[in-house]
Amino acid sequence: MNYLEKRILEDGIVKPGNVLKVDSFLNHQIDPMVMEEVVNEFLNYFGDRKITKVITIEASGIAPAIMLAAKLKVPMLFAKKTEPSTLKNENRYESEVHSYTKGVTSNVIISKEYLDETDSVLIIDDFLANGQAALGLADIVQQSGAEVAGIGICIEKSFQKGHELIKEAGLDLFSICRIKSLEDGEVQFMEE
Amino acid sequence: MNYLEKRILEDGIVKPGNVLKVDSFLNHQIDPMVMEEVVNEFLNYFGDRKITKVITIEASGIAPAIMLAAKLKVPMLFAKKTEPSTLKNENRYESEVHSYTKGVTSNVIISKEYLDETDSVLIIDDFLANGQAALGLADIVQQSGAEVAGIGICIEKSFQKGHELIKEAGLDLFSICRIKSLEDGEVQFMEE
Numbered sequence: 141m142n143y144l145e146k147r148i149l150e151d152g153i154v155k156p157g158n159v160l161k162v163d164s165f166l167n168h169q170i171d172p173m174v175m176e177e178v179v180n181e182f183l184n185y186f187g188d189r190k191i192t193k194v195i196t197i198e199a200s201g202i203a204p205a206i207m208l209a210a211k212l213k214v215p216m217l218f219a220k221k222t223e224p225s226t227l228k229n230e231n232r233y234e235s236e237v238h239s240y241t242k243g244v245t246s247n248v249i250i251s252k253e254y255l256d257e258t259d260s261v262l263i264i265d266d267f268l269a270n271g272q273a274a275l276g277l278a279d280i281v282q283q284s285g286a287e288v289a290g291i292g293i294c295i296e297k298s299f300q301k302g303h304e305l306i307k308e309a310g311l312d313l314f315s316i317c318r319i320k321s322l323e324d325g326e327v328q329f330m331e332e
Numbered sequence: 333m334n335y336l337e338k339r340i341l342e343d344g345i346v347k348p349g350n351v352l353k354v355d356s357f358l359n360h361q362i363d364p365m366v367m368e369e370v371v372n373e374f375l376n377y378f379g380d381r382k383i384t385k386v387i388t389i390e391a392s393g394i395a396p397a398i399m400l401a402a403k404l405k406v407p408m409l410f411a412k413k414t415e416p417s418t419l420k421n422e423n424r425y426e427s428e429v430h431s432y433t434k435g436v437t438s439n440v441i442i443s444k445e446y447l448d449e450t451d452s453v454l455i456i457d458d459f460l461a462n463g464q465a466a467l468g469l470a471d472i473v474q475q476s477g478a479e480v481a482g483i484g485i486c487i488e489k490s491f492q493k494g495h496e497l498i499k500e501a502g503l504d505l506f507s508i509c510r511i512k513s514l515e516d517g518e519v520q521f522m523e524e
Contacts, residue, residue, distance in 0.1 A: 164446070165407075168410065168412070168442075168446070169408070169409045169446040170401070172398065172405065172407070173405075175398060198390060199394060202391060202394040202398075203398040206364065206398065207398065209362070213364065213365075215357075215364070216362045216364065217360065218391065220391070250360075251355065251360060254361040
């Protein structure tokens, strides 16, 4: 069992509707020790790739992404969320992302200045559930002509469809914790 | 001249309306080397305080705040922005923050679980202009009974009123770069 899995069992709270509350250490209050362990897990898995950029989406992906980028000595880029608009802006890559949790669709945007076909990009996020955010970021990376080096996730809800969608898209996915079930208020991890 | 000032002169772009675009290294694409220099400046100034928590506001304050928190070995907490609501939530501290840049008012919120009167809190943000975000965070810290140990800012637009408002509130403000003027497309720093 890795450090993040231990912290989830100690400090995570399961809420109705398959919600795992980890805002005491991961996505509201953030424990830097958790970040350091998370970064080491990502380095173990992705460290030998030639990564030129780490990207994530605001807001809670920023902490693990910048700390990993600092270790890899490459820039970090975070996509911003905006209202969907029919007005296209020539200077940015855009992808529509639907959040099932919040019931809203946003545009995620990255300036064209900072991604191009010479880049090999690692996508980082705190959670993977239905995969919409990760697939939106992968779409942006591919629009730029850059390569998706992989997708690194802190906590995956493996009982939702994100894992399968990312695998079907042929992308290399590494999730530090894979949760099989949150039924009856209990966290069960996938077996290795 | 410090490292951040040099990068502003090299890579910052002055846009009409006193806008300084630094999204190639500070608030969209983030250069981890800039973050390391910024963290060192904050440590030089605030390093001897007894700080128990670093707080910021989503999204672009998160990168410097988590990297500083990692050095101080204390938790980082980021306030979330929500729509203003007349419905008060008992479980969180709230403060209204008006953005002059975006012309919108948001509620910034922090869960009551993570701040109390035993805390001494360092507030970090990337920009200081009219001071509304920093003062909103200070308001939240004070609601909790905690102490504001100080306010650390990467780039201050000293020709706007934030600096004065924070000083008037009796708070200890340290800005790594203080910009006197962006007139005629040229960045001028305050003299030491």
